[in-house]
Amino acid sequence: MAIPISYNVRNLRLRKGLTVMTALGIALTVTTAIFLMALLAGLQRAFVSSGNPQNVLVLRKGSEAELSGGFDAALFPTLKVLPGIAKDSHGEPMVSGEWVVVIVLPRKDGTGEVNVTVRGMMPDGLELRPSAKLIEGRWFQTGQREVVVSKSIRSRFSHANIGDTMEFGKGSWKVVGVFDAGGSAYESEIWADVNQMASDFDRQGGYSSAYLRATDPIAADALKNRVSDDQRLKLEGVLETDYYAKQTSSGAPIKYIGIVVAIIMAIGSSFAAMNTMYAAVAYRGREIATLRVLGFSRPAILTSFVFESLLLAMLGALAGILLMLPFNGMQTGTSNAVTFSEVVFSLQITWQVAMYAIIFALAMGLFGGLFPAWHAARQNILTALRG
């Protein structure tokens, strides 16, 4: 027969101080782990949500990123008539030749300079990215030296409000609008008219990439292969989702450091939990013996104490999650290993992160509780009753 759960709950409540302190210790470890996982989750979301499964990105063959690409504009008409491309609002194929550069902007808080991606696009570029919504002002106009900036660019850099001018390329550009890209990688970009951009960077007659919208995700796959297989083009088609998924590797350093830190802290916390559980067992020696006399089996005692330790860890996990919740959505940036520019992302405490945090804490509880519980179950009844 199993020992009722309420027995464990009462015991934890009886020794309030000890329970709270141990749980807080676990909570601290959990917060660190959550922080790191939330960083990675945010980074992943920034990249994963950037790609539209119907969009095909066209790059020069052999080039890994838009920045290192570049192909002749003369190829563009051929791309435009490929079968499987969706129609835009004017009934034309939905394609956008784009020019991407990286510029250096000073941070608003004066902590140095950051690389920012500027993307020149055709009018269809906006239609190709329906996830980006204008929240203030208007979109840039073709043929004008105008830019729209993302919400996070506006908040992180000076001279990025509507009506301000930015200096890059051959002169100044007027900020006419602000867009919200919903946490995607576009959240780190500035958009402008492709022809204006190309002439500013002396790249007329070329594009660094092109975006094609396929009629559906299956057509996108076919379209991608059509681009890559066409011998005349010497271009490569990639699904936009794949392109961005690959960039999540930018989070690798955070991941490795995070794993090391989390493991060291977890070992420390497990020892602390073990200490508390040993104390709990020692304190209740006579009680445990009484339970045995009443007919509770050794496995039942073992399970009960492991369960109590898990309960303690669970408390810690919940406290950790609660402590970290206010940081959900906090914005930060890291360097994108593919585009060499800063990518802005926010901490994301997703259900998955919370689940992992709980599993992480339970692992600590299990490790910390197993030996004391084993000790409790092995106690000699007579000695314990006398003690």
Next chain:
Amino acid sequence: MTLGSFVVRNTFRNKRRSLLTMLSISFSLLLLTLMMSIWRTFYIDQGPPDSTKRIITRDRVSLAFFLPAYYRDKIRSVPGVAAVVPMTYFGNVYKDDRATNSFAQVVTDPDEYPKVAADKIVPPDQLLAWQHDRTGAMVDIELARKFGWKIGDHLTLQSPYFPVHPEVTIRAIYTIDPPVRSLIFNAKYLEESVDWFKGQAGWYLIQVASPNDVAPVSKAIDEMFRNAPQRTKTESQQAFQLSFVSSLGNVKAFILGICGAVVFAILLVSGNTMAMSIRARTREVAVLKTLGFTRQRVLSMFVGESIALSVAGGMLGVVGATLLIRWLTHSPVAIGIPGGMKVTLPTMLASLLVAATVGFISGCLPAYTASRTNIVEGLRHIG
């Protein structure tokens, strides 16, 4: 029995509890020491004395963009510049994609390179042999030891950036402390096989006459290229290396955050243990008091015990961190930890000081409660 030995004996009375507490504190302090060492390496260390006279000029936007070759002579003309060499990152892949085989491979101009890298010690005959063989390469002694290379060995290199597989011959082996673990070969050799790379360089490594020249020369170079086709960014070698770190995000806040969490965690663990241990000794405290021990005496005994425990854990942690960092910096896997990172004496002392302070604080409250126990009630206590 002196107060000291009484404290020590009490500390280890419940061996399991003391050991677990010590282990728990030691892991936290290991992390703290590790974080402090990282901080020191990144933000306090000035690097070896030779590196304080070295500056680096690169494209203002990114290292991904090469600079024109003619920049070299323009930089040379800036007053205060003693030597300039072009440097280009060839890659870090060797044999296969495994990280254990990875090391940095760069190309440069062997004739002038020794002037900017005087801290790389090379036998003169080997240096000459390297300079005279266009396909020659110079490697770090640790690297040569690891792969079992000898002078005259041929290696085939590969690169994720250049579509060639140059074959180089090891002509020189250099020694430097801390090890850099790189292979350096002739940029001309690469230019011969890669057409588009001709007349370009990844960055320029510059030696200035004195450390005081670093700031003015850096400024003069960037000013000179202000209106050039490619603007430049010039900074000290230390700042250049730091820029890789800061591109990861707000590293300072990150480290401080972890340190804060760790210190708080030890506080909890240590406080918890002391509370447990003192509670179990309520009757004992009453006996001590009956025997005439003053309140202050009892208080200092328990606080001393708490400090002893934390410091013991701290020592374990410091030793652990020292070993861990030594292992990391000497491990065959390049994980981006600077080779010069080590736990210095001030870092160790700081860690131990943190441990002692935490021990003191966490011992105070339970000890105070204990010292105030009423003798009669304490004697009656069943624990």
